[in-house]
């Protein structure tokens with residue numbers, strides 16, 4: 362740790378090369394070429410975030426846990442499409458631009474940065490950068506680029522960076538997967554930390570003010586990495602897999618993130634109204650990155666909470682030479698009254714990036730989409746080539762083979778429609794050939810997996826990324 366860190370060799374890191382290779386230009390392009398026909402009622406923007414290091418990382422690079430955030434945006438109006446991409450211009454990135462090189466170390470190789478190089482008001486988060494590279498959401502009219510644990514960066518609807526955003530000083534940080542309740546307008550969030558309180562949750566009211574400051578979750582006595590959670594009409598559901606953050610190990614050169622299956626996986630069900638009565642349930646160790654959705658149901662007068670998610674047998678990239686991890690589509694039925702969980706593998710299929718029609722967030726859904734893997738040899742770890750829609754009522758999965766790498770798909774409701782499939786799916790896709798050319802593919806959700814309605818050609822590469830959202834024009 363006291364040795365100066367050297368830049369990594371990107372050609373040796375799959376997540377810095379090929380279709381992951383960062384782009385170094387910020388462009389604006391109007392009147393994009395469209396194959397097919399854009400739906401006239403699809404008016405708004407699709408913004409997607411992902412890590413895109415500005416400089417060659419120092420010491421190490423761990424995907425998908427770090428990297429300067431870059432947002433790729435597609436705007437649709439009057440049957441026309443335009444595109445722009447922008448980094449989230451953080452203070453840390455500004456300091457590195459001033460220096461002309463990376464200053465911070467990678468997550469697994471922290472560096473003691475010369476504070477004089479970081480300016481008078483550096484982003485909190487040392488020795489790591491504040492990198493809002495995971496997600497982008499809109500709440501109370503504000504667009505926020507998000508990392509987990511840290512503060513968001515506010516951006517404009519046109520992707521210009523406004524600055525670090527702390528909700529008027531009321532929040533020290535938040536997760537990358539907050540949930541906006543479509544019925545109350547509240548944004549519910551959690552935050553994990555490497556020091557006490559290790560886990561807390563909070564609420565932003567529909568007007569953007571903090572209505573529940575970060576409230577510690579009792580019973581969590583060490584630091585766990587928790588990437589996503591679920592919110593139902595009355596409860597917050599936190600799934601705590603045994604991915605432990607060990608800062609002492611990190612500072613002595615060990616792995617900051619460790620898989621401790623002996624701890625099992627725990628589920629906390631917390632009343633959203635703040636009343637006491639957190640219920641804990643224990644089960645065998647499993648891991649999840651993302652939850653499609655959760656909702657309450659009544660079984661003979663008793664509460665159950667249904668949670669649909671891509672299940673993993675372990676925490677892949679930190680398990681070293683251990684057994685390969687397995688994935689499945691899983692449904693957990695939680696019985697808070699008896700403290701029990703019934704976990705069923707609905708399908709033995711490894712998938713990721715589950716999404717629903719967000720108008721049903723926290724309420725009963727029937728459908729969700731995920732991306733999956735056909736087995737194509739060209740794909741590398743973290744890439745998918747299938748868009749899959751799961752029907753939880755029939756148990757049937759419909760698959761569209763993209764013949765290319767497809768990222769998370771988002772659902773854009775058709776204005777005026779209310780049915781769950783009344784709208785469109787949008788996803789960024791990159792070709793498998795040497796060009797790695799990018800496009801946004803648009804499907805009619807009601808007709809899926811019929812061929813797409815339209816494909817919008819993006820005039821530069823769009824590296825594989827993480828999460829985004831559709832923002833209907835307001």
Ligand SMILES: [Fe+2]
Pocket residue numbers: 495537538588589650651827828
């Ligand atoms: Fe995520």
